[in-house]
Amino acid sequence: MRLKAFSQNNPLRHLILSTVKRYFWLPLVMLLLTGVGFLGFEILEIQDLSRLNSITAQLAFRFAASEVWELFPYGAFLVAVISALVMFGFLFQKKSAAVMLLTGVSRLQLFMVRYVFGLVSVLVPGLISFSALLALGGSNTDHGFPAGVDTAILLLTLGVTILFAYTVAVLAAVVCGRESDFFGVCATFLFGAKGLLLFFGGMCATFLRGFPYPMREIYNANNSFFNLFDEYYTLSADGIFGKVLSDYLVTSSPLAPKGYLEPCLLPVILMGVVSLFLAALGCVLLRVRRAEFDGKPGGNPVLTLVCTVILTLSASGLALPFFGTLEGFFWALGVALIVCVALWAVFAGSLRKLWKGLAVTGCTLAGMGLAALVLYADPLGYGTAVPAQEEIQWVRMTFKGDFTVNGDHSEQWYGDLLHSTIVDDQYLPLLESETDIRKALEVHKLLAEDGSHWVKEGKNYEDSAVYADFNVIYHMKDGREIKRCYTAVKLSTLFETLRLGDTEALRELEREFLMHNATEGTEFAISDNMLSFAEMLTLTTEEKKELVERILEDRGKKTYLQRYHPAQECLGVIWLNYYGSEYDDAYVKDPVFVYQEDLATLAWLEEKGLTAFFEKSYRIQSVEWFNRSSLISRDYMKIMPLDRYFAAPYQTGDHTIFGVPSTTVEEKEWESFLAGCRLESFTDKGERFALITLVNKDGETVYTVKYIAE
Amino acid sequence: MIRLNRVCKSYGKTEILKDITLQVEDCSIYGLIGYNGAGKTTLLNIVSGLYRPTGGEVLLDVGEDLRDPFDDPFVKRSLFYVTDNPYYFPGANLVTMRDFYKGFYPNWSDNSFSELVKLFGLDPGKRIGDFSKGMKRQAAMIMGLASRPRYLLLDESFDGLDPNVRTVVSNLLAEYIAETESTVVAASHNLYELENICDTVGMLNGKQLLYSKPIEDVKERVKKYRVAVNTEKDPLTGLSVKFPRREGNIYTFQSEEPEEKLRDAFGKAGELLLFEAYGMTLNEIFIYETKEEDNEIEGIFAK
Incomplete structure (x- = not known):
């Protein structure tokens, strides 16, 4: 029996068939756009990578194939907008709208047919292209194709990303009267998410740290305003896709045990539900749409105003981190002004109304400036208020910043056991003793009263651009909680002043942590003083516990400065390698630096015949700067596939294929440079890395590569 | 319907x-x-x-x-x-x-x-x-x-x-x-x-x-008229007419007034020499309905 709705002479059936017949080219074009677009990007990548010494075409191709993955959300938005324009562009002309709205079906049916066809046209090619890229990536025999479930989740996320982007674009088409309005709204949506995020991050940073401010790190800011937008961004299609992609790449790491990660599908499902809700809203809006405004400019002045304000904020917010200086701030204002005035002109459809755009943008910028001024002046003393000691029950101090990211990157991880204990929520120290609380208050006062000291002071290399967001949480005796966040605090200054390692609470935690990790699941390794080699140790659990006892014995005798001063020469490093970090998704390598005075540790190593490694005592012969390819620098996500494909975290020579030689470091800077290498200057985000040539007393030459932010 | x-x-x-x-x-x-x-x-x-x-x-x-x-x-x-x-x-x-x-x-x-x-x-x-x-x-x-x-x-x-x-x-x-x-x-x-x-x-x-x-x-409601009357008075006084013109003793105008009433009015004004009623086209009716008076276009292009 045939359904009546799809009988031969049914208008709905006819609409479906005529839509498919008329727009059969759309999915093909989308396939071309996604396929060729990504392929084009890959070619550019390969070209860029091929400039590097010693990289083979095959390696470049493999890397480029993985590179393109992260571009997909943006590609999805682009094709979604095009598809929405094709399917609902009829609304932008009075005469075409009249024909389509008067076809013998309801507006609901018209919406559904066009919506579904447009979605399929963009979804299927997107998934095909992406699957092809996955297959390309998976063809790497070093690693193999990722697990099926992970891939399915990734594809599902991609599908939801496309669904969301397309639905928003359709909604924009239904709301807007003409093409220019539609593009304006789409641009605002796409541009606004990150722009608003950065803008509010910047405002909060200004509030807490002063102005001007090194904007590069505001993305890591952590405070109430920012958290709100952080959550918002996390739930955005771009955010979700980035997270799932990241999980996917990590999960498929050859080091990760099977089933180690539990995929978090909730945001993906939520985004899917939101998309369906938006689709329903679009359908309702089309049902009530007033055809008299089809193709007319300026149908919605409120929409224009909102878009202009959002774009003003976004343009300035987006521009700031790229420039990062006071001069850049004015550049940002200029960019915001131009973008938004142009937008208004497009919306209004008349150059004569430019003054309105100028007025709205000017007012928004003036409002921003005023808000920044008020926050900077801090008339209520919010940023400098420190509670009285007698009212405090306990204090918790945490900091997040570069090292949380670096923690995922094995060799580039700069930190120490102390840092990881603080970063990981499970080991956050509660400072409860009177001495510890007083110490915390002293640090907080220093930070609040002389914040600029923390940011500006620094030396070349060893105090390089490594910042963290420092959080202080007071739990008061009356049950209240006071939270303060200080963004972009320079870590070296913070550690030297804070000396959290000297607090009773942390010493105990450190002990617990080390003992906790002296188990079967932790692999111990040992390396020379330049971290150029690592050798896995075969130790029983008992031996691991013994070694940790010795380490703790030595550590207990020293202060923070003695143990962690970067300039102090160490003999070698013991590594504790295990799974688990703040995000539970990384293979962490905690270094324990061993110095001459660590007698207990050295005695134990000697007893086991393991000191030979330390006796190598490498010294620097030369340091050469390499420039990294612009396409793979500064980007965490790009490092992940790099590690995947080349699987060479210890094979330092392989890293040089990603750089071209630049300058030589002068010998007088080596000591400072060395200190930077050892402690907090390691980062994967610099555009440069150093190739260090080392030589030991036997004349043996080795090379090591360090990624160091300047 | x-x-x-x-x-x-x-x-x-x-x-x-x-x-x-x-x-x-x-x-x-x-x-x-x-x-x-x-x-x-x-x-x-x-x-x-x-x-x-x-x-x-x-x-x-x-x-x-x-x-x-x-x-x-x-x-x-x-x-x-x-x-x-x-x-x-x-x-x-x-x-x-x-x-x-x-x-x-x-x-x-x-x-x-x-x-x-x-x-x-x-x-x-x-x-x-x-x-x-x-x-x-x-x-x-x-x-x-x-x-x-x-x-x-x-x-x-x-x-x-x-x-x-x-x-x-x-x-x-x-x-x-x-x-x-x-x-x-x-x-x-x-x-x-x-x-x-x-x-x-x-x-x-x-x-x-x-x-x-x-x-x-x-079409029945409104007609145009051509009337010749020998009189010094204004025969259109008191009548509802549009676009009246006079050339000597000949009057042309459009009106919804009943034909008899117009005839009487002109007859009372003087000696009725000619009285002709014409049906109007839809176009003329349209103009009649939508315009109050003739457009004055003379002089627009005068130097």
Whole structure:
């Protein structure tokens, strides 16, 4: 029996068939756009990578194939907008709208047919292209194709990303009267998410740290305003896709045990539900749409105003981190002004109304400036208020910043056991003793009263651009909680002043942590003083516990400065390698630096015949700067596939294929440079890395590569 | 039957239509006339269900009951709206458009389509985008007639057509009504064609419907006169006339006053030498209804 709705002479059936017949080219074009677009990007990548010494075409191709993955959300938005324009562009002309709205079906049916066809046209090619890229990536025999479930989740996320982007674009088409309005709204949506995020991050940073401010790190800011937008961004299609992609790449790491990660599908499902809700809203809006405004400019002045304000904020917010200086701030204002005035002109459809755009943008910028001024002046003393000691029950101090990211990157991880204990929520120290609380208050006062000291002071290399967001949480005796966040605090200054390692609470935690990790699941390794080699140790659990006892014995005798001063020469490093970090998704390598005075540790190593490694005592012969390819620098996500494909975290020579030689470091800077290498200057985000040539007393030459932010 | 009851339409604060009440009977051609911007297109948009009126109600009889045309698929399938600026898909030809429309109209006739294409002499395989303005209108008319709707709405559909084609279209409409018992509503300010085929005329003046009457009544109501009277007095005093002119003893004017009353008035004024009454064209009636006095165009181009 045939359904009546799809009988031969049914208008709905006819609409479906005529839509498919008329727009059969759309999915093909989308396939071309996604396929060729990504392929084009890959070619550019390969070209860029091929400039590097010693990289083979095959390696470049493999890397480029993985590179393109992260571009997909943006590609999805682009094709979604095009598809929405094709399917609902009829609304932008009075005469075409009249024909389509008067076809013998309801507006609901018209919406559904066009919506579904447009979605399929963009979804299927997107998934095909992406699957092809996955297959390309998976063809790497070093690693193999990722697990099926992970891939399915990734594809599902991609599908939801496309669904969301397309639905928003359709909604924009239904709301807007003409093409220019539609593009304006789409641009605002796409541009606004990150722009608003950065803008509010910047405002909060200004509030807490002063102005001007090194904007590069505001993305890591952590405070109430920012958290709100952080959550918002996390739930955005771009955010979700980035997270799932990241999980996917990590999960498929050859080091990760099977089933180690539990995929978090909730945001993906939520985004899917939101998309369906938006689709329903679009359908309702089309049902009530007033055809008299089809193709007319300026149908919605409120929409224009909102878009202009959002774009003003976004343009300035987006521009700031790229420039990062006071001069850049004015550049940002200029960019915001131009973008938004142009937008208004497009919306209004008349150059004569430019003054309105100028007025709205000017007012928004003036409002921003005023808000920044008020926050900077801090008339209520919010940023400098420190509670009285007698009212405090306990204090918790945490900091997040570069090292949380670096923690995922094995060799580039700069930190120490102390840092990881603080970063990981499970080991956050509660400072409860009177001495510890007083110490915390002293640090907080220093930070609040002389914040600029923390940011500006620094030396070349060893105090390089490594910042963290420092959080202080007071739990008061009356049950209240006071939270303060200080963004972009320079870590070296913070550690030297804070000396959290000297607090009773942390010493105990450190002990617990080390003992906790002296188990079967932790692999111990040992390396020379330049971290150029690592050798896995075969130790029983008992031996691991013994070694940790010795380490703790030595550590207990020293202060923070003695143990962690970067300039102090160490003999070698013991590594504790295990799974688990703040995000539970990384293979962490905690270094324990061993110095001459660590007698207990050295005695134990000697007893086991393991000191030979330390006796190598490498010294620097030369340091050469390499420039990294612009396409793979500064980007965490790009490092992940790099590690995947080349699987060479210890094979330092392989890293040089990603750089071209630049300058030589002068010998007088080596000591400072060395200190930077050892402690907090390691980062994967610099555009440069150093190739260090080392030589030991036997004349043996080795090379090591360090990624160091300047 | 189309019934409008106190229909109003505003765009923001601008009122376009106010309290429009009219009824279009089945199997008739209704001529909607009015000057540019009077609201004819808006009224057709409302009748077609494209626009929703700000106030009042619009009802169309589609067999079962009277229905509001707004987004009613059943009404849409019974109605074809030939807009003043017809739309065709990019790159489409007549066959493409036929294929599109025929699935939505249950009474679509391929035979009528072929005959009409032949009648107008259009190339069905040629891109409609390459057609002249008049040919595009003919194409729209072909689609409208071949779909054989119960209600055919025409907005300025005679514009751009040459005199021969206008006559053909007029005849086609008359034939269409006769064959299909459909209803046609034609809005225009070009009234020559409507005059011969309309059963009823509605005149929009400003925001309101001035009247809606059978065309005979309209033509009967107002006439133009040519009167010669030998008198020194002004014989038009006290009479309701428009566009009066005097050349010697001869007066010409238009008036709704009864003929007898005018004759008496002139007779009383002096010796009545000539009294002639003429029927007016729809165009003249339109001008009569919508203008208060003759345009003064003398001197516009004087140096």
